[in-house]
Amino acid sequence: MIDFSRNHFDLLGLRPGFRIDTEALERAYRDLQRSVHPDNFARASDAQKRLALQASARANEAYRTLRDPVARAEYVLALRGIDAASETDTRLPVDFLTRQLERREAAEEAKEAHDARTLAALIAEVRGEAAGACDEVARLLEAGDPAASVQVREWRFLVKLADDFDAMRVAQLS
């Protein structure tokens, strides 16, 4: 019912690559779940139920990875044998890290001072930079440039930073 050895793109009938048709992804995911979801096997044997759980979880994993652009970029690299998501390899340029550290301090100060406007401006700034990193990753991945690996890590860092700032903003509201 589902071949567990296939990669995420293959499983969902998509051409492997960073640029994907997100509508096609969603359609393929929904169609796959329609055939494998455990709710279709509510009265089936225990063995079939277990298989449905595995298959449905596999479909969820593929969709989760390909839907999120950062995870998708890392996955494309992983298919090429490059582990960009590894925790042990977190090398980033020092000037990049210094800049983000300064931003984090600014965000903490804004949070302490209940300065919602500065916090919002910081979030917008980091998100803008993340969007730029996304375009750069797309270009590098298409060109097969090994610099894609570092760029993906910077991108992930920026997305995480913006999320953290947004969490501070929400915490401030409540």
Add this chain to the structure above:
Amino acid sequence: MTLFQISEPDRSPLPHAKRRAVGIDLGTTNSLVATVRDGVAIVLPDDAGRPLVPSVVRYGEHTVEVGYDALAQAADDPHDTIASAKRLMGRGLADVASGQRGAYRFVDGEGVIRMATRSGAKTPIEVSAEILKTLRARAEASLGGAIDGAIVTVPAYFDDAQRQATKDAATLAGVPVLRLLNEPTAAAIAYGLDNAAEGTYAVFDLGGGTFDISILRLTRGVFEVLATNGDSALGGDDFDHAIADWARGESALPALSATDARRLLAKAREAKELLTQHDAAPLVTAFANGTRLELTLSREAFARITQPLVARTLVPVSRALRDAKLAASDIDGVVLVGGATRMPQIRSAVADCFGQEALTDLDPDEVVALGAAIQANKLVGNREGDDWLLLDVIPLSLGIETMGGLVEKIVPRNSTIPVVRAQDFTTFRDGQTAMALHVLQGEREKVTDCRSLARFELRGIPPMTAGAARIRVSFAVDADGLLSVSAREQTTGAEASIAVKPSYGLTDAEIARMLQDSYAHAVDDGAARALAETRVDAQRMVAATESALAADASLLDPRERSAIDHALEDVRRHVDGDDREALSAAMSALNTATEDFAARRMDRGVSRALAGKHVDTLDSR
């Protein structure tokens, strides 16, 4: 019964018998059971036509009362009448704030909460099982036989322990659970399928004791939960308490006995309900201690004293929107669920938050049970053609304790279920051969701030230098949102696994014992059940005979007709009595009296069906 049922010409009879499927909303304050009849979801009422069963259980010396009867005794018998047991599901004594303990006499001890009653210590699981038994009996009487499959709903924000407790309660009650379903998702089915809606919806579900917010996207028959959040200790009950606290303050009441406290709470609830329609509500009662309460609560004052509670619902809303990466303005519609959403201050807070009036076409008390019934009907296979699909999420992150009392998250909150996720861990000391695994649920970093779900050990790790072993810990969450965990040392294949049995739940052995105990009472239960089933058969027989007489009375001579009428009257006379033997006898007499009539009707039906058909049409069959 020998009255053959004959379908109309050109209309084939049902291809297979319909399976009996129900949706059960096991609520904090009220519970319901619903089913799909003739393609329409309906709530099954009691004999008096009341759709709700108050979630109240009263333990007598040898009896158990459930619902309105128990509720009526709640004030006079506060220690042995358990209400809002749902708030205690999957919880330990330390979790229950002292202010919320009510009149119950909790039994000290580790693990699952127990309350002392006249008939022994009871866990919230057993109390819930009594409510489920009542709902099961109601469904079986109405559907005419044993249930083939049920869906029991749970708050979306229920953690693993609370879900497991609910499933255990269903097992104790003999309810065959097809699946647990999140309440907001059930509500979305009831709305979505009715309105064939597409778009992004927020379901705001404020029940008696729990609050859920779910953000769903509906696309071509797929209900995809994007994010869920909530507070499993916030509900309509808290508004009653706020009114009661206000009354104590206003009239400087002396300390109240358990009975008087329950009476005050009941009055507070009446006032709350009145304020939905009226600008002011009286709060008048006389207490057993001689004091009188005479107050008027205005709608404005009610809104003011409950403002902190209303504000508490908006925090999870903003969190859910954030997790769904949406703004309030992206929401196409807001659905209100739960009786507590009738309060005007809730409605206006929701309207302000989302910039639109909420949808309230369906009864907020019934919508969850209706949606669950629709899904149950599908899962038992009564609606083969339909293929809508539910993709739900887990509400809280799942993880493992690591060094320093920190939690490493393995499955993040709002992951679509089912989900299987693995992560590798390693040893801390040289030569370490065993590993203690502590499974936790929650969003905080520290173990002490998360809920402990289970502990287990992996043994047989070959001695290696610290950090060399590779232990893969796998989490699997099924479509019910229930977790199982396994751990495996990668080089030797040493394995340990556990179906997570929560620290505050019942062990399998305890469930087995409770089931055993309930068989001791099974003689009574069995007799009552047999009577109920016979009654249903009798009613069906009376209806069938009446319609046969209406259609084909011309086939009978006056003597035959009078014999049938006589036998029919006899069945009607016994159907409401308690004598099953007499009812059965009357039914067989009616059977005998209608035997010839049935045969003649059969002949007439066959000749009618054949009339006008060509021979070749018949041959091809």
